[in-house]
Amino acid sequence: MKIVIIEDEILVAEELVSNLKQIDPNIEIVSILSSVKEAVNYFSANPQPDLIFSDIQLGDGLSFDIAKDITIDVPVIFCTAFDEYALEAFRVNGIEYILKPFSLESLGKALLKFQNMQKIMAGSIAQKYEAAMEALKAKNKNSSTTIMVKYRDRLLPFSHDKIALFYLENEITYMQCHNGKVYSMSESLEELEHKTAEKFFRMNRQFLVNRNAIIDVTDYFPRKLKVNLLFSFDKDIIVSREKRSRLLAWLTV
Template sequence: MRIVIIEDEIKAAKSLATTIAAIRPTAQIVASLQSVESAVNFFTSNEQPDLVFMDIQLSDGLAFEIFEAVQLRCPVVFCTAFGEYALDAIRANGIDYILKPFSKEEVQKAFEKVDNLKNFFQQNTQPDLSGLLAKIGAANKGKESFLVFKDNKYITVPTEQIAFIYIRYDTTTIMTFQNQSFPLTQSLETVQEQLSPKQFYRLNRQYLVNFKAIKEVEHYSARKLFVKLVLPTPDELLIGKEKTTAFLEWMGER
């Protein structure tokens, strides 16, 4: 079986590849892609694989844009953090899903479902994703609040009140515009997948920032950018030269 993985988080892609190898030792992962653009280029110039594992939110857009550019005739297992919005639509289209963070058992079940659906995919038809796109579009608005635990109490923090989220010593922390901090049990990668990519930007490995929290952006040495927020941060917020163009495009999208 020839498999393609489309996942922009390298750690998640490697974990998935390891799990696939354990379940299907004879499977060959022919490509591990990280963006809509690279996926379209691959499918345009290569033979279609037997199966695709596809994350929904990629570095340059929603994975469903791939279907608008190329016709995939193989089964697709979606990896998603937006279960409450998309799962019913995915099921209606005969496509399985893995809800992040996934387990070995869930990947095994996905393989079993794909095996059972081989006849469906042999019809050489492209699934109708219009309903799914609409629901994913709604999901792309992001979570409205986060449940946190502090001072022996559970409270909800509205997403609109979050200025930035950062990680230090493996602890993820929310910082609000009121300069209040709240610890989270989720990784920064998991939190990022639940937020609107239009509203929040991953500056680096440590920081996710709200567009409304950005006060100004200055040029720094070696074509880097220095980002100042409306409230102080534990660290200087620097953007490397390889991400400056993407960040400025994100800033200018409004």
């Protein structure tokens, strides 16, 4: 089985390759592509594989954009952090997905489904991309722009614009507002990442930062970025080189 991986975080891509090889040593990873542009160029000049594993959010856009320029005639299994509700369109249209962080079990089940449904899933997926994109747009449109925080015996509403960042410290999640106030949270950063949609960026395992809290970013050796906030903050927010291009693209949207 020939597979192409579309993933802009090299460590995630390498982990995916390793896991797939553990499941089936005969799998051939034909190419690892890191952007929409690279994928379009690749599929314009090379035969399509048997199967594609693809992240949704890439540094230069969404992987759905690939289908705007290239007709993809093979099934795609998405590796994504989006929740099940947003991905219901994938199920309806016969596209499988696995949620990050993925496991050997979830990968194995996805491959098995592909093998069982190979003929059914074959054919252009441009319309399936479009349906999935509409589902994601609808989810973002309908998502609440308010985070509820339990403080003593009260529940306090905070609009996204009032929140500067969420961060993890000693395995506890905290929310810091622009006014400097800090609150502990019951949700994980993963859950908050889903709730805050495109206004916040997951810088690393520890920080989820609002775009309106950032004054600029600076180079940080080697090939990393340091995120500088509009206010004094006693922790360094460092973005890995694998996420560098995605962050820069997000900041320019």
